[in-house]
Amino acid sequence: MQRQTLNGPWELQQAGQDQRFEATVPGCVHTDLLAAGAIDEPFYRDNELRLLWIGEADWVYRRSFEVDAALLEHEAVRLRCHGLDTLATVRLNGDVIGRTENMYRTWEFDVKSHLQPGENHIEIQFDSALNYVHQREQAEKVLPAWGVGHHKLNGGGWIRKQPSNFGWDWGPMLLTCGIWRDIELIAFDTARLNDVLILQDHHTPGQVGLSVQVGVEQLDAAASLNAVSIVRFDGEVVAEASAPVSDGTSEIALTIADPKLWWPNGLGEQPLYEVEVRLIDAADTQLDSQSKNIGLRTLKLDRHPDEWGESFQFVVNGVPFFAKGANWIPADTFVTRLTPVDYRRLLVDAVAANMNMLRVWGGGIYEADAFYDVCDELGICVWQDFMFACATYPAFDSDYMANVKAEAEDNVRRIRHHPSLALWCGNNELEQGLVGDEWTDKTMSWDDYSRLYDDLLADVATTLDPQTDYWPSSPHTPVGDRRDFNNPDSGDAHLWSVWHGREPFEWYRTCDHRFNSEFGFQSFPEPATTATYTEPKDRNITSFVMEHHQRSGIGNSTIIHYMLDWFRLPTSFDNTLWLSQILQGMGIKYAVEHWRRAMPRGMGTLYWQINDCWQVASWSSLDYFGRWKALHYMARHFYAPLLLSAVEDLDQGTVAIHLTNDHLQAQSGQINWKLIDLNGAIVRDGSIDATIDAQKSQLIETLDLSTQLAEHGPRNLLLWLGLEQDGSVVASNLVTFVRPKHLELPDPQIAARVEDDEDGISVWLEVQHPALWTWVTLPGVDARYSDNFVHLLPGQPVEIMLSNLPNDLTPAEIQQRIEVHSLVDTYA
Template sequence: MYKMTLNDGWAVCFEDLSWGADRHGEVTGRTDGWMEASLPCDIHMPLIETGVIEEPLVKDHFFDCEWTEHKSWWFRKTFRPSVETCSMNRVELVLESLDAEADIFLNGIMLGHHRSAFYPFRQEVKSLLREGDNELLVRVTSGLEAYDGEDMTRFKDRVGMEKAHNRGDIRRIFARKPQYGFGWDWGPRVATCGIVGDVYLAAYDDLAIRQVHAFTESVSLGKGGDNSGGANEANIRFEVEVEQFHPFASIEAHVEIRLSFAGESILTLSKSMPLHSGLNFVDFRYTLTGAKLWWPNDMGSPDLYTVFVSVSTGGHTASYPSFEMGIRTIELNQNPVNENERLFAIHVNGVRTFCKGGNWVPADSVYARITEEKYKSLVEEAKEAHFNMLRVWGGGLYEKNAFYEACDRNGIMVWQDFMFACALYPDDLEWFQEEVRQEMEYQTSRLRNHASLVLWCGNNENHWNFDMWKAANPDESFVGGAVCYNELAPRIVRRNCPEIPYWNSSPYGGEHPNGEDRGDCHYWFDAMMSPEMANRITPERYDGWNAKFVSEYGYIGPCRKSTIERFHAGEPFNREGRIWQLHNNLFEKDTVAAGIEMHYADAGGLDVDRYLLYAGLCQGLMYGYSLEAFRYRTDCSGGLFWMYNDCWGEIGWSVIDYELRRKISWYFVKRACAPVTLIAREVDGNIRVIGINETGKDIRCELEYGYVSFDGRIRSTSKTSVGLPAYSRGVALEFAKEETNRKEGCWFVTPGTNTAATEVLPAVLREGAVRDLNLASPTLTVRGFIRLKEDIQFTVGSDVYAHAVHFGLSDHLRLSDEYFDLLPGQSRTVTIYGASDIIGLEQIQPRAVQP
């Protein structure tokens, strides 16, 4: 294949929405009103560039962009086909993603209408190309204009949306595009529209390699280490789909697959065969000895092989773009826990995982401008926080390849929703079903080779909604969308990637979706969305939830101060003001202030810095404690909080804000997700300690455990030695809880020496709100300050219990740890990344929080 990219040199203009495809000639003849653009391009991007609109994610400017939904947008590109393109036998025009209703013209000829952002427009165009200049014209709209009130009647009160600040639109269910663009509780209404993927000409001679499916049928683990070594054996398989263009003659061909690792070729498979007219499917199977396996983050190395595929016919050779393959198997374990409950656990290479991480939403309200660098940074930050899973939520988009490639390389498993969220959908309409079928066929084939992809899920919360709507309306018979999730999706996943499990919905499992006894659950109404404020802000609520996999829950906290300054754009901070409230999550409902008042101080009189500190610590407390609570339960196999990242600057659910600043809560999540850790809870008057070792190495360590007063004067402890086997989670220690004053001290288990290089994090059980504890005033000391190339390292210690130790540095700096507690006499080594040229010892001024 020869590929001629057409991403540069576009022009875009707008007309009234009434200007349909029949007006294309008039638009082509326009000589003014055009803006320069390059692809991918959402219409907001050139409008911002030319000053027609302000950045919609700053202040309240998104309201000033609503007029864009009521226009037709026209993209024009003039190009000359290359010599290589014209010499080929077949030329196809490919537009990877069109948001959302589009008409495509080439040299004045209408090629067709396309109505989905979720699969490409592709058409053979060789006969339409001409020497010299060719013109490509595309009309796009935001996608809602075709649907009127009559269409909506049966969906009344069946489409979830937040109506405040003009967020939400019932018509979204008809548009196959990212639903979040019409507004959600955590994002503004910025209705996307444009050519949001690459555009190119694909030219072929005799044939095209349409698809390659590379997967692992089985693995046999070797002994020792993390089981990624030389004794592993894997049965791998490749399926090559080749289209041969001659309508009635076969041709002789040589099909070859090469596999390399770290740049070294390790395997070549080939077949000589006739290719028949049309589609051909060529299979290869091989048993690879000494296979390097792909493991999730913290469980082992996410090793990847590079796959090269080519087909030769006479003097021509067609090559498929090389890609990376991880050798691993995936299983969904739903074995019984008891007579009433079942597990919901992902097994990788036969090893049960605890899926820890967050829900992923598009990283910008204008998703066409998300860069590969932003994907890379976000996924690497997830890795450093010890995530091993991100759930791609069903109201966003099937992400760009750069996202999945970053997840592959960093060992981040992907739970992938199909793009349906919080609504009935009109799948009783033939055209809608066909759109969904093509979308699912394309996306399952596109993403299946990624080692990170471990689960396909039908939708977000729609089966749960079916159940609630049916309970409220017993005569309800229409379950719009069920055909998509219960029939189309499982059939297509089974056909295109049977090695990846399919799950109908999230939450799902049992007689009533969203129960504790089986499947996954969304823990909202008993916690953060409870009508009782105490339930929202009390971390111990999470100890009582007996779920087998928590795929959504959350708590709200502020982004960093520099990000708040960015979206205020010079306006003064006012927590009751318009800008602050527009960038405040719609479910916040005074929870942040209530959390501060319960745990730290009266919120009303706080200055901004103290408010942001306490609010961030509260969010960190809720996320850290809850993740520990889920990991503590050995029959629970996942905890994914809502949500990991942001599409704009907001006081909201995330732990990484829109400007890629780590929120205070990020550090709590990192500690709670540590691969080797101890978690303590009180059980029947005893302190029970769960030991977790997610690595492939056995660990033995010495432990000191007992009670210590906050001032360090009372220390009642014992010592023991425990083993933490590889890939294990279970009771490591249990000891009696002495009668003590909870306001004066805490119970703890802290490791001494261990036989592995991996750090073992201690367990601390502190009861009650921080503001109610009798904390002593700590003396914090810094020692061992050294420069390590680009980084700085030092050790901080305390004479007494110190809460939320932090350093008051610029919020764009990244530290290995911060906002941590120190026991009396304890110290911790901290690294500041990339700061060796800007930070000196005199700037390291540790401080603790004492409400």
């Protein structure tokens, strides 16, 4: 096998125009125009509105390249395009060699007869996806979709292109095109590998059996071929076997002794085994090879009848576990800008928040290999949607269905070996109101829906990846009427009655669903991020630019509605941004703590969403630059393996103390609690010895505080809880008995002391009076903090470690520049 990359410098031209620009492949038209200085920064202020024309135009990429005569001596020479976005006509030396209509597929064209030794010319024209879908709508029908008009362009259902490229309620309408993944020439003789499926057998104790099923494309049907599989762990060969190729297939059986099992984050290690497959001819010449990293594990979706209905829980290596995580969207509007470093940074931050699962949402892309590789390394399980979201699709069109089938086959084959892969899911939210008895101006028919999601995708997933479960939609109710899409007794749920229905945060405590795969609340990015897309005159949340970077039609009004319900009116633009983050974190904390207390009835929470694709007000916990919002810091605690939480009953004057344990071992410790007034004086305190079994949640004790609440008043008291193990507080929580806006908090008199020792630079925080939601910033520095938005009490100093600091920044300079704020600073 010989390969020649065609990545690198290309030339870009708008069809019908003379001007040409330097371009880079992989890439897209927007990033190339931006690099050439031909357009302004698309994310700045409202520049997006002046760049919509790019998506309405046709674009041409071209380059010249040299081909050695030796490459053309191979029996087969192919042009392999790993991603063309989307409607492409490919010409080689003036000849049309292929057309494409799906950005998610890998396209391959036979080009041997079109190439020549020496210089060759390739040209790829991309037709406007927007013009195409409008033509389909005019010629055939408008496909119903949600959100069209306010934040989304029409017609995305007609084309196999990233749905959120047309706009979403958190993303811009910047319709890309281009060679978005690698492009290369491949040349080979006799045969090549075209499929490798690795199945695992865990039935025999002390070993794991592997069945390596190999697909071969043979140019010479009479050739005698063998497939060899070599398994390595830590560089050492632990198994090797071979089998002959017959009728284009081979199956190799291997046994791994003393297997090291792969576990999700928090449950164990993530050892990876390399499985290499070689294709050998009769002369023992290697014709081709592939290598895949796998983890030895079983990972299944367990659904069985139980006392509440039907379970919905993931089980790894026979152990059920509570899924803790979030939904993942494309991490940049221009996904070609994302590097392995970007993926690792975001996924490391997911692990830092104690997450063990991410849902790759169906309105984006099947992610890059680097994403899944890092998930494998870090133990982040992946719920993988197929790319269908919040719209209807022409399942009545046979060409469309064939295109989707090829797309699904490509991506199932590419992703299936990853140990992080937990589930295939057909679509996002179609069953939540976009399907009816027949096609209307609001729905697609159940028959066509079923043809695509119950039949086609289910068949591809279960045939090509028989060891990973398939789920037709999210949300979905598998028992009874599937139109009852958020049934609490079975299936998964998207619970949006707080954000979209303005139910109070307390509403979450009325929900006892089996698996909560979407729920969320918005916040603004912090001032440093907001400054990157605004001018000073824009810095009011009702300005045109700020509202342009708020794609939810109800967004700002909803944030303010809840903000004024819980907090005092903030005194400045910056304080509004920070307070929105505290509000967001508090709301999601309220939900997650309740659902973790409900374990094992409920066995998962994936909040919407972990990341952003541009600078925007959104539901994310990490903003576009990866800066942690308050929610992400709070997630470190409410997703921690040991969760100490409380349920207050204001009518009875009681507080129920709960302990939740995700560890695979029983845990014990001492729960210390103290009821304090707003000056920090202890009104009452106590300690409770607590022991909890592995993977359990239980009520530890109910405190009767009615006497103290009656005497001091609920507006004047706070309850602090701390779980202590081996002299260290490993979990804590704070209970207020009224909305924080009604607390008459004094100036906490925060003292910040910067220290530098062998562990690094840290800041110690101490207070004279309670300080709620205290956060540290270092203006002008993108520092990382080990914790933030913490509650401070007198006599309980808190250390926050600082990292990602400039090498020339001294502790003394940090002491001068550091800023510390708490809740009272947002209104005082």
